[in-house]
Amino acid sequence: MLDKVLNARSVAIVGASKNKTKRGFQAIKALQNEGFEGEIYPINPKEEMIAGLCCYKDITQIDGPVDLALITTPARTIPGILEQCGKKKVAGAVIIAGGFRELGTRGKALEEEMIHTAQKTGVRLIGPNTSGIINLKSHMNLAGIPNVPQGKIALVCQSGNMALTLITEATVRKHEGFTYYVGVGNESDIKFHEYLEFFRNDPDTKAILMYVEGMSEGRKFLQEAHKTSVEKPIILLKSGRSATGKKSAGSHTGSLAGMNEVAKPAYERAGIIVIENSDELFPVANTLASQPAIKNNAIAILADGGGHATIGADLLSDYGISLPELTEQTRNKLRGILPQAASVVNPVDVAGGTDSDPSLFADCAQIILNDPNVGGLLIVGLFGGYGIRFEQSLAIGEEAAAHQLGNMVKKKKKPIIVHSLYSAYDSHALDLLRHYNIPVHDSLDVSCKCVASLCKYGAYLKSYHAVTNFVFNWHARAKKTGQQIIAKALEENRHVLLENEAKKLIKLHGAPTSVGHVAKNETEAWDIAKKIPGKAVLKIVSPDILHKSDACGVKLNLKTETEVKQAFREIIKNAEHYLSGADIRGVLVTPMAQKGLEIIIGTKVDEQFGPVIMYGLGGIMVEIMKDVTFWVLPVSPTSCKKMIEDTRSSVLLDGVRGHKGYDKKSLKKLISMCSELIEAYPEIEEMDLNPVILYEEGLDVVDARIILKKPLPGT
Structure with a gap:
């Protein structure tokens, strides 16, 4: 698909210039000086000759075929030039200009117009806001970086300065050189995963080196990386690791899922060698390309x-x-x-x-x-x-x-x-x-x-x-009753399932949990509690109160009638004080769980990679220790074992100081169930099972929270 773009045999320089300081002049000279094997067509309506080459008023006037256009003109001119490229059947265009979505609303609108034009005309875009591309094999240097060493590494980079750093290091330290360089820029059209596919099929490329700042289609990238990494290594440095992902007040999973927490394990599961120190990036790529x-x-x-x-x-x-x-x-x-x-x-x-x-x-x-x-x-x-x-x-x-x-x-x-x-x-x-x-x-x-x-x-x-291929292919089936639970919530314009609804949904799919019963008054609460063998727990039921403990809406270890009725009254009073006018549906009465190891399992929809799952220590420890790991779904029963081992606390499951350990088989089964649940119900945005009490034999999902996706505007 990208062959005519990256292996172009003819290049038009739109915005060609006689001014030696302009990119439109430098690009032509770089192609000439480095011995580009194809045709070069300068485009400038005011000139007849540039650098000894006949100049054209626009790209449609060129007699021969044009594979690629290097466009060096300002951002506002791009859509019109792409229309001309479409008429000429140009395969691709390299857009040097900035001034698109990085500048805000006006720039975003211009970028959308540019993308629409490209899709309409069939012209594939590299950039915008790119430093250019280089094909070392055909000496097509459209980045203006001189003396780039040729070798076996394809460089895919979202920063011109970072690319220059890596190329300089390869030159000075006499490392392996390059087959191609691609400046991805804004990734408006051609995506990272498409470059992976191209370089996987390139016989001269032995390793793929990537510097990534942002990625628009992360799941497709993982799927393509899964195919590519078994044939040739991918080495990747992701910047912005310290910036947390979008915070969510809805669940622990949402608030703990930063960019790096999700991205790094996902990349590694796809076979990508993730580098965190920039001075190690090229040496590692050099090593994997040659050894x-x-x-x-x-x-x-x-x-x-x-x-x-x-x-x-x-x-x-x-x-x-x-x-x-x-x-x-x-x-x-x-x-x-x-x-x-x-x-x-x-x-x-x-x-x-x-x-x-x-x-x-x-x-x-x-x-x-x-x-x-x-x-x-x-x-x-x-x-x-x-x-x-x-x-x-x-x-x-x-x-x-x-x-x-x-x-x-x-x-x-x-x-x-x-x-x-x-x-x-x-x-x-x-x-x-x-x-x-x-x-x-x-x-x-x-x-x-x-x-x-x-x-x-x-x-x-x-x-x-x-290893997973990051494709949902288990064909999990939603239960009719489960669909009814979600439909009821959406009909009421609710995007949060009540705890009893969430528990009923996961129980339908095999999760061990006590759903309990909702009491409307203190007498009903006692009627339910007295039938429970052992002690009871009371919890507020309100779609407006997600974090029940914050509202003092949970009472534990209740046994007598006096304790239960007093707890009911206090919970209702606390909830009304916490959020005036809250929609209070009653109080959920459930059995008090036995002591065991508290863990958390949660899911969320990540902006880059889609559905992901979290596992780690639960209860209050999830906030204190943050000993959790995130994996992109789906996860198979086999991969659940590795996911559990990724946490520091995994040693506790095997037992310490004479303890027999915990039921890892049931735990892996629950994690697999969560993966299937997300596939079966695409309406789910986030889910928290916290805490899940793990025992020597079996487990108990004590609390469950499920948040549904909000409809897009206009739907």
């Missing part, structure tokens, strides 16, 4: 000093990566070539064994990578700098080792990452490693992050069969 993944989460360290070896081991352990014990055969072979003082456990410290012959690094690496317990190798220390630090003649041994290490990766299909203090120096040995696509870094922290990313990607590939 095989580690599928056994096991790495060996080869060092020429104890300090770096220990720090590296600590960093890898922090990432949860195993440093496996080397086999006795491996250790014996290392002893045979290293001095007696060397440490041949993992990490391996050569203890001066390479001081006179750095080529021993390759011999040690060969032995270590032959070990069946080892999935990859991290070399740390001075490699590449022996000829600089000690004696120039030692550089010969380093270069020989570099050749051997480069061939080793291809033969063993196990990655090698190199940390070198001399990474920034002019070292031929390190340049040789880079020639063989072995990553070289001057930061040990970054090196270990690269190793961790190889392990994470390997683990994803290993478990791909168990």
Whole structure:
């Protein structure tokens, strides 16, 4: 779909200029200077020739076909120019101008007009507010960034400055280069997921590097990432992590669901390698583009000093990566070539064994990578700098080792990452490693992050069969009674189910809960409570009071007639004081739940990803500890286990200090039920089951809150 756009064979520069400071001139010169293999058509009604090329008054006057238009004119001119592009059957347009929805109401209206015109004419849009695009293979540079290195990474970026940063880093640090660069801009037409599809099918792209500020169709992106990441890695940095999502007074789920809380686990479940530090972004992409993944989460360290070896081991352990014990055969072979003082456990410290012959690094690496317990190798220390630090003649041994290490990766299909203090120096040995696509870094922290990313990607590939594709395909069925409950609420212009209605709905789908009965007066309350074996709970029933505890609308541990009747009166009085004129339907009387572990399960509709589910510690602890995890729905019974394990409190479920633990089977069943419920009833906006009391056997949904979607204006 995007082939004619990103692989254009002919480009029209709308707004071409003779002024060397203008984008319309710079774009033409960049195409000429870099040897663009297609046709270039300047468009300017006031000029006859620009940069030695015949100039056209408008795009419709060009005789030959035009695949792509680079439009450098102001925002207000764009819709009219797109009309002309449509008449010429132009496949796509790159819109440089800003001044659209980022400027408010007028800009938003102009952007909507532009999108409508593009859809009507069939012209696909990159941008607006974009820095441009580059195709390194055909030398089509429409971003004006000179000397971009060619390589195997596709760069999809929502910031021109961030793109320049990454390109500069690749150039200066001699990292892997690029196949394409796309400045996404406002993402008005072509979406992130469409770029993923294109680059998944591009044989020259081995990894996709993304910087994302906002995303309009997050679920489609996850679905496309699910298909793409099994074939080639996606590395992503999402900015705005500290900004919380839209607050909702309706539920705990809504108030706790910030952007990063939802986005990060969703991206990771789709196989995306999520980066949170910008200085790690390109090194990780470089590594994943050039090295095989580690599928056994096991790495060996080869060092020429104890300090770096220990720090590296600590960093890898922090990432949860195993440093496996080397086999006795491996250790014996290392002893045979290293001095007696060397440490041949993992990490391996050569203890001066390479001081006179750095080529021993390759011999040690060969032995270590032959070990069946080892999935990859991290070399740390001075490699590449022996000829600089000690004696120039030692550089010969380093270069020989570099050749051997480069061939080793291809033969063993196990990655090698190199940390070198001399990474920034002019070292031929390190340049040789880079020639063989072995990553070289001057930061040990970054090196270990690269190793961790190889392990994470390997683990994803290993478990791909168990990963969701983010598509609702279980065909869950709504119950007739459930539909009636929701219909009744909407008929009354209510967007909140009463607690007894919410409990009845989830009970219809198998959730263990006591619905209880609504009492209209204190006598009815006692008539209901006295039939309950054990103690009773009374709670206010009002569509206007969502948070019952805030209104002092809950009374616990009630047994006698006096306690129940007094509680009823106090609850009604408190509710009227809390919200004058509230629609009070009565008081719900339910059994008092037994003590157990309180958890929360909730759902909400996220603006980017659609329905998501939350799990974590419940009761008052959800606000204090915030030990929760969010997953994009649907979740399968299998994935519920991983969701539970994502929380710090998951260890409590296995039991501590002699406790037998809790019924995880029933918990997973309830989480799966919630996923099916959201599919079955698309009217649900948010749902909170809090608390859910988990026992050694079984569970009890003590409180349930369901908020329905409000109709869109005009519907």
